[in-house]
Amino acid sequence: MGEDTRRGPVTGRMWVTLIAIGLVASAIGIALGLSLRWFPAQGSTIAHKIDTFWDVLIIVSVPIFVGVVTMVLFSIWRWRQRPGEELLDGPPIHGNTKLEVVWTTIPTIIIAGLCAYATVLLLDIQNAPAKGTRVINVTGQQFAWTFSTVENGKKIQTNELYVPVGEPINFKVRSLDVIHDFWVPEWRLKVDAVPGITTGYALTPSKVGNYQVVCAELCGLGHAFMRANVHVLPAAKYAAWVQKVTTPVGAAAVGAASNGSASVDTIGKQLFVAGNPSTGTLACGTCHTMKAAGTSSATGPNLDKFVAQDPASAIREMIVNPNKEIATGFAKGVMPVNIGKTLNKQQIDALTAYIYKSVHRR
Numbered sequence: 001m002g003e004d005t006r007r008g009p010v011t012g013r014m015w016v017t018l019i020a021i022g023l024v025a026s027a028i029g030i031a032l033g034l035s036l037r038w039f040p041a042q043g044s045t046i047a048h049k050i051d052t053f054w055d056v057l058i059i060v061s062v063p064i065f066v067g068v069v070t071m072v073l074f075s076i077w078r079w080r081q082r083p084g085e086e087l088l089d090g091p092p093i094h095g096n097t098k099l100e101v102v103w104t105t106i107p108t109i110i111i112a113g114l115c116a117y118a119t120v121l122l123l124d125i126q127n128a129p130a131k132g133t134r135v136i137n138v139t140g141q142q143f144a145w146t147f148s149t150v151e152n153g154k155k156i157q158t159n160e161l162y163v164p165v166g167e168p169i170n171f172k173v174r175s176l177d178v179i180h181d182f183w184v185p186e187w188r189l190k191v192d193a194v195p196g197i198t199t200g201y202a203l204t205p206s207k208v209g210n211y212q213v214v215c216a217e218l219c220g221l222g223h224a225f226m227r228a229n230v231h232v233l234p235a236a237k238y239a240a241w242v243q244k245v246t247t248p249v250g251a252a253a254v255g256a257a258s259n260g261s262a263s264v265d266t267i268g269k270q271l272f273v274a275g276n277p278s279t280g281t282l283a284c285g286t287c288h289t290m291k292a293a294g295t296s297s298a299t300g301p302n303l304d305k306f307v308a309q310d311p312a313s314a315i316r317e318m319i320v321n322p323n324k325e326i327a328t329g330f331a332k333g334v335m336p337v338n339i340g341k342t343l344n345k346q347q348i349d350a351l352t353a354y355i356y357k358s359v360h361r362r
């Protein structure tokens with residue numbers, strides 16, 4: 001291309017080169033996009049439908065991206081300003097109706113097609129759950145999840161999610177404070193937990209394993225730690241778990257705290273691992289590792305280390321006044337400040353004694 005021709009129209013040869021570059025780059029981009037592992041293993045019966053949709057989006061979007069970038073780079077190269085041309089202006093342009101109709105119609109058709117696909121897919125995977133489907137209530141609060149369900153007429157409340165594999169579950173999602181988002185990446189679906197309303201979705205976990213609930217809506221300082229373990233169990237193991245948690249060992253301990261009918265140890269442990277659901281007290285074990293209680297979360301400091309040298313009075317102070325002293329590497333304002341108010345004196349005493357004994361035990 002000589003100096004004299006470069007302001008002329010794009011030649012046929014150039015078009016051939018541009019289209020060839022675009023086709024090759026698109027093919028590479030699509031191959032790369034499809035071979036990347038974007039998501040974790042498929043853990044629900046609808047996961048493959050979401051993944052197929054994702055692949056379709058890649059196949060459609062890569063050529064558009066490549067086309068735009070190719071034309072931009074070509075234009076920069078071909079019509080760049082050279083020294084001495086600072087005052088020159090290009091020919092006046094009065095629009096091109098044909099071109100405008102084309103570049104409006106094609107994107108409209110593409111977007112409408114993808115929207116139709118997405119709508120059909122959404123209606124398909126959101127199919128109303130069959131009557132009698134197991135309901136699990138999911139409650140988000142800064143910065144933890146609680147799960148409750150009814151099995152054999154008994155309410156089970158936990159800080160980890162237990163579900164049987166292969167059975168449809170209807171999740172009812174709520175929030176006690178700000179907007180959170182209930183998401184198990186392996187299951188693919190996610191939904192906001194919005195204060196004041198109940199949202200949710202139904203799906204069938206298809207793969208036994210341990211996963212994590214991830215809060216997918218920025219909800220405050222502890223957002224990044226707002227996770228919970230998910231256990232997808234074979235039917236027999238799930239039944240055994242239900243049997244275990246519904247057997248009333250110390251189940252009445254929390255309520256019996258004031259009349260002294262349960263041992264202080266039992267009350268303390270119960271509060272540590274299960275909190276006090278009736279007053280909304282979060283369980284310590286949701287966020288803290290403590291060997292004696294069998295908890296393992298790393299959201300808050302590991303109590304076996306952090307309070308191992310502390311007297312009971314200091315442990316008590318950390319429970320009722322959590323922001324006064326913060327362990328290195330942890331943030332202020334993550335631990336709930338209402339524990340001193342939602343537990344009564346006996347319960348706080350029992351909890352303090354239990355933690356003190358547990359971390360000083362060798």
Ligand SMILES: [Cu+2]
Binds near residue numbers: 180216219220224226
């Ligand atoms: Cu969050």
